[in-house]
Amino acid sequence: MSQVKAVSGRGIPLVGNDIDTDRIIPARFLRCVTFDGLGAQVFADDRAQAPGQHPFDQPQYQGANILVVNGNFGCGSSREHAPQAIAKWGIQAIIGESFAEIFFGNCVAMGIPCVTADPATTKRLQTLLAADAQMPIQVSLEALQVQCGDFSAPVFLVEGIRQMLISGTWDACGQLVAQTNQIRTTASRLPYLSWEHLTAS
Amino acid sequence: MSKGTLFDKVWDLHTVGMLPSGQTQLFIGLHLIHEVTSPQAFAMLRERGLKVLFPHRTVATVDHIVPTENQARPFADSLAEEMMQALERSCQEHNITFYNVGSGSQGIVHVIAPEQGLTQPGMTIACGDSHTSTHGAFGAIAFGIGTSQVRDVLASQTLALSKLKVRKVEVNGTLNPGVYAKDVILHIIRTLGVKGGVGYAYEFAGSTFEQMNMEERMTVCNMAIEGGARCGYINPDKVTFEYLQGREFAPKESEWEQAVSWWTSIRSEADAIYDDVVVFDASQIAPTVTWGITPGQGIAVDEVVPAPENLPEAEQPIAVEAYRYMDLAPGKPLQGTKVDVCFIGSCTNGRIGDLREAAKFAKGRHVAEGIKAFVVPGSEQVKKQAEAEGLHQIFLEAGFEWREPGCSMCLAMNPDKLEGRQLSASSSNRNFKGRQGSSSGRTLLMSPAMVVAAAVTGEVSDVRELLSGIQQ
Numbered sequence A: 001m002s003q004v005k006a007v008s009g010r011g012i013p014l015v016g017n018d019i020d021t022d023r024i025i026p027a028r029f030l031r032c033v034t035f036d037g038l039g040a041q042v043f044a045d046d047r048a049q050a051p052g053q054h055p056f057d058q059p060q061y062q063g064a065n066i067l068v069v070n071g072n073f074g075c076g077s078s079r080e081h082a083p084q085a086i087a088k089w090g091i092q093a094i095i096g097e098s099f100a101e102i103f104f105g106n107c108v109a110m111g112i113p114c115v116t117a118d119p120a121t122t123k124r125l126q127t128l129l130a131a132d133a134q135m136p137i138q139v140s141l142e143a144l145q146v147q148c149g150d151f152s153a154p155v156f157l158v159e160g161i162r163q164m165l166i167s168g169t170w171d172a173c174g175q176l177v178a179q180t181n182q183i184r185t186t187a188s189r190l191p192y193l194s195w196e197h198l199t200a201s
Numbered sequence B: 001m002s003k004g005t006l007f008d009k010v011w012d013l014h015t016v017g018m019l020p021s022g023q024t025q026l027f028i029g030l031h032l033i034h035e036v037t038s039p040q041a042f043a044m045l046r047e048r049g050l051k052v053l054f055p056h057r058t059v060a061t062v063d064h065i066v067p068t069e070n071q072a073r074p075f076a077d078s079l080a081e082e083m084m085q086a087l088e089r090s091c092q093e094h095n096i097t098f099y100n101v102g103s104g105s106q107g108i109v110h111v112i113a114p115e116q117g118l119t120q121p122g123m124t125i126a127c128g129d130s131h132t133s134t135h136g137a138f139g140a141i142a143f144g145i146g147t148s149q150v151r152d153v154l155a156s157q158t159l160a161l162s163k164l165k166v167r168k169v170e171v172n173g174t175l176n177p178g179v180y181a182k183d184v185i186l187h188i189i190r191t192l193g194v195k196g197g198v199g200y201a202y203e204f205a206g207s208t209f210e211q212m213n214m215e216e217r218m219t220v221c222n223m224a225i226e227g228g229a230r231c232g233y234i235n236p237d238k239v240t241f242e243y244l245q246g247r248e249f250a251p252k253e254s255e256w257e258q259a260v261s262w263w264t265s266i267r268s269e270a271d272a273i274y275d276d277v278v279v280f281d282a283s284q285i286a287p288t289v290t291w292g293i294t295p296g297q298g299i300a301v302d303e304v305v306p307a308p309e310n311l312p313e314a315e316q317p318i319a320v321e322a323y324r325y326m327d328l329a330p331g332k333p334l335q336g337t338k339v340d341v342c343f344i345g346s347c348t349n350g351r352i353g354d355l356r357e358a359a360k361f362a363k364g365r366h367v368a369e370g371i372k373a374f375v376v377p378g379s380e381q382v383k384k385q386a387e388a389e390g391l392h393q394i395f396l397e398a399g400f401e402w403r404e405p406g407c408s409m410c411l412a413m414n415p416d417k418l419e420g421r422q423l424s425a426s427s428s429n430r431n432f433k434g435r436q437g438s439s440s441g442r443t444l445l446m447s448p449a450m451v452v453a454a455a456v457t458g459e460v461s462d463v464r465e466l467l468s469g470i471q472q
Helices: A044-049 A081-089 A102-107 A119-131 A159-167 A173-177 A180-188 B004-013 B041-047 B079-095 B109-116 B130-138 B148-157 B181-192 B214-228 B238-244 B254-265 B313-326 B353-363 B380-388 B391-397 B447-455
Strands: A006-013 A066-068 A093-098 A115-116 A137-138 A145-146 A150-156 B015-018 B023-027 B030-033 B057-062 B097-099 B124-127 B141-144 B158-160 B165-172 B202-207 B231-233 B275-283 B288-290 B296-301 B341-344 B373-376 B422-426 B442-445
Touching: A006 B238, A066 A119, A081 A102, A081 B041, A093 A119, A093 A150, A102 A115, A102 A159, A102 B148, A119 A145, A119 A150, A173 B148, A173 B158, A173 B422, A180 B023, B004 B015, B004 B141, B004 B202, B030 B109, B030 B148, B041 B079, B041 B148, B057 B079, B057 B109, B079 B097, B079 B353, B109 B124, B109 B130, B109 B214, B109 B380, B130 B141, B130 B214, B130 B231, B130 B238, B141 B231, B148 B158, B165 B391, B181 B214, B181 B275, B181 B288, B202 B214, B214 B231, B214 B238, B214 B353, B238 B254, B341 B353, B341 B447, B353 B380, B353 B391, B380 B391, B422 B447
Parallel strands: A006 A066, A066 A093, A093 A115, B030 B057, B030 B124, B057 B097, B124 B141, B165 B202, B165 B275, B202 B231, B341 B373, B341 B422, B422 B442
Antiparallel strands: A006 A137, A137 A145, A145 A150, B015 B023, B023 B158, B288 B296, B288 B442
């Protein structure tokens, strides 16, 4: 598991509040048993509605790896296919005013930081990136700061999550599995596990 | 910080320990899986050489992809068939109970778990589906998770989570005729916003919810997530216990008394401390319809589409986007707008009580010309019960199609889809752009009774105008 201390590269602005996971990856693309191939389908319907106009289609943003969004990004369905599609397109970090919780948790589990910033900062970043797509941008999790050209501003990430990303322990699975004894102890004090006769068939 | 709420009690009881990140490792009492969000999780287990730790605490069904017309195998859609086979294989390999099509117990995952008595008060419940909040109706702490977390639950029966704050959403009083649980939750989301619940669990309290039956409570908790709250719950009471008694997996005999006593003990204390409290008056809630592209863009059916200047500044851009996408003008009434498709079903409103209520309004009436209207029961048991009561005959005589159980056109991962710019009156839970299967299709969310009103008139209508002669 890799340490995520900072992400640098080029940015891509995506303007709008409440961009839901159905828009990020329409449900018909969920008919699959692997996440491979979702990158090409990210924002499929939004892109088809405005051919060539969507930032994910515009030539100047190809190769960008830091997505700048507004409020409540990733609301709606729990589908991990949404952050998977964004990641497979090439995004490694997301800056936004706020994120829907399940989407945020899915990103953590994939090692993708979703950092928040105040509305003025996200709007400024979007304006800068719209004016110059080549402007270098960096999100530092150690300094909790975004730097875009000459502009810099603070960003926020819950401390525990920040530590998981920096130390490369964002994949919780191993830590969870290691606690088998404590897990069984917890299970033993739950009254309903003995009432509910749900034994393996 | 909240104290003494059901949420706090259940959270503490299920806490395995604290993780280095500061998150809680939380035991998950019941894990529900389906075909869409689990295949990659099983693949991850295989890659890491992990086993399912508590195979008898996971239950599977198939719902999102199943066709509601021809369910013969192999499915006509080869991708759907592949997903179906992957789930069948994984359940067999890991010894997981699977309610398959034709078992008599298949259906939408959030319909069948309560139906089987699997969902119980005081549990933690997780499922790779955001509408897992539904199960909170029983006083369970239930939330949606992503695929990596499905893997975590399979491997460890636990999740790494940060504790939520608790907001008490109190609604008091009796609902007016023609106003349903769906209207209550649409009204709450309209008021608190689609991101108002981020970081919170919603405790739905007050006499309005106390008067609701379990199915109505499930409708409310189902849509907590549409208000941004990852889970919503209602304290268990006599109504909860009566629903559970006698169900397949409910405690029996001497264990029943112990269970009721424990379930009662986990209710929020009278002096519990909440992070926030909001109060609504039930008599102020009207039949509610969404006009836009988020579930928070709702109005009373007799209101006009709001003008941007009457909305908070932060909501104006998405309102402008919504007028354009929906082809609706601000200041104009929604009532009287022609619809194309009418859908009754989903994990929000596909239960027997929903179908009974819809049938009351459909009886003796007929779907307007040119309207496609269909009813999709939430489960095989709901279908069987509805047919035993003759509800299917009422729907068929009224010109509705009567289908097999599944998620159907709520999310259109199956053959049920809108076409082009069709406008749908839908008893489902999301009106996002493209949600019902056409990238330009449009959705109006409303109660099942309101969907029938739209179907028989061919336009958005006030169900209260159809009330005369209907026994409430």
